[in-house]
Amino acid sequence: MPLITSKFRASGLFKNTHFSTIYSAKIRQVRGVHQDRERIELPDGDFLDIDWSYSLLPDGDGGSRKQTQNVALLFHGLEGNAQRTYMLAMAKLLTQHGYDVAAVNFRGCSGSDNRLYRSYHSGETDDMRFVIQNIAARDRYTNIFLYGVSLGGNALLKYAGEKKEIPSQVKAIATVGVPVDLKASLEQLNYSENWVYRTSFLLDLKSKYRKKMQKFPEIMTPEIYRTIKTLKDFDDVYTAPAHGFKNALDYYEKASSYEFLPEITLPTLILNARNDSFLHGHCYPDIYAAQSKSLFLEIPKNGGHVGFYKPGDFYYSELRCLDFFEETVE
Structure with missing residues (x-):
């Protein structure tokens, strides 16, 4: 799949990579997201905390929300958590469009120390695989979508390319600001x-x-x-x-997920800004994308690190990933 020509255009101070990155991480605020926590016990005796948000579409019969067949699992970046603005904003957008959301906190990132010496890292896919299979086995959702930012995106891409069994309900993956190398x-x-x-x-x-x-x-x-x-x-x-x-x-x-990219068969989006201060070299895998039928690579000129500011409640990156999920279902 050739490179996607991006429609994103930064304006004003948001053309500056540092302003875009820091504003998005430290100044941007997202309100109105309710989360319910679930703790999942892992096979090795440790645990993961998942913060759930649910579809806000009315059920049409006077109830508060419609039962949905769609769920999105969100994975955060290095030293992040489910309460980071980029996680809350994506959860808010998805719930408004009929998705339940499971925002996954990696080991030791939920506010509670994990039990073991080990914790999480950029290539940790066993925990990710366990959570995805756990939710798939509940038989509640027909469509599972996966979203990862930065470190979480790298782990997702590695997961997708490892040639291990992926539940049939998983339909698409979208990632933003990913250090694939x-x-x-x-x-x-x-x-x-x-x-x-x-x-x-x-x-x-x-x-x-x-x-x-x-x-x-x-x-x-x-x-x-x-x-x-x-x-x-x-x-x-x-x-x-x-x-x-x-x-x-x-x-x-x-x-690193770089060498796993050619093995990805699920529809997968990588959205990496050219001026991202965290990315370099192979973090822009245009050669692999050009040779793949499943890997969609979009490289806007600006955006910093996960800072694709757009006036309104949601960033370009969030709207773009939602569109990617919707296009896959259609």
Whole structure:
């Protein structure tokens, strides 16, 4: 499938990647989303929290909402959660169009510390697969749609290309701001102008490490903590050993979705802005998209990192992903 010519046009200050990214992450507000939490126990003794929102379409008989056959599972980015604005906005849009929404919090991201030494990472698909199969097995939904942002998008694309069984109810995948090549993304974040993003991530990750030190003092020590100066350091001392990788570089290679893209057969959208401060090189997989019948790649000139501002309640990225889901059903 050739590259999609994007209709998105940024205006004013939103043409600037940093303004677009920071405004969307720190200033934008989304109100009116109700969430009900469900805790799912995982096979290894840990858990995931899912925040549900339900279709707001009237049932026509005086009830508050119509029973729907559509559900969308949303997966957040690094150190995000189901309450981030990009998650709330997508949930709000989908419920207004007749979808139930399951906003998935990765391990340790729901406000409750997870139980085990391990947590989550960019290529973690076992938890994702377990949740998708769990919801598919409930026989309530005919159509399942998957939506991932940044890290969550990378994991979704890897999941779709792993050649493992995917429930027949899964109809389409939409992703936004996806670092499909983790090493290239890290290189981009290491540029001097991107110091605010990598510093913010590093502070959040180190804070979580400190908390986990109290539960696992034999393998997480103050001496190790003091060696964490960069994102790569964190991946070397925690992400890699906690999740079965040799080191950070081994993790970046094996957890990246880039090499899995040619194996994707489900209709899949990747929406990555050309000026995204988190993306570089193979994060724009135009060669694979051109050779695929299932992979739709859209690269607007502007948009920053998940910052496709559009006047009104919803961003271009959210409306575009909804359209992609609707087109698939039609």
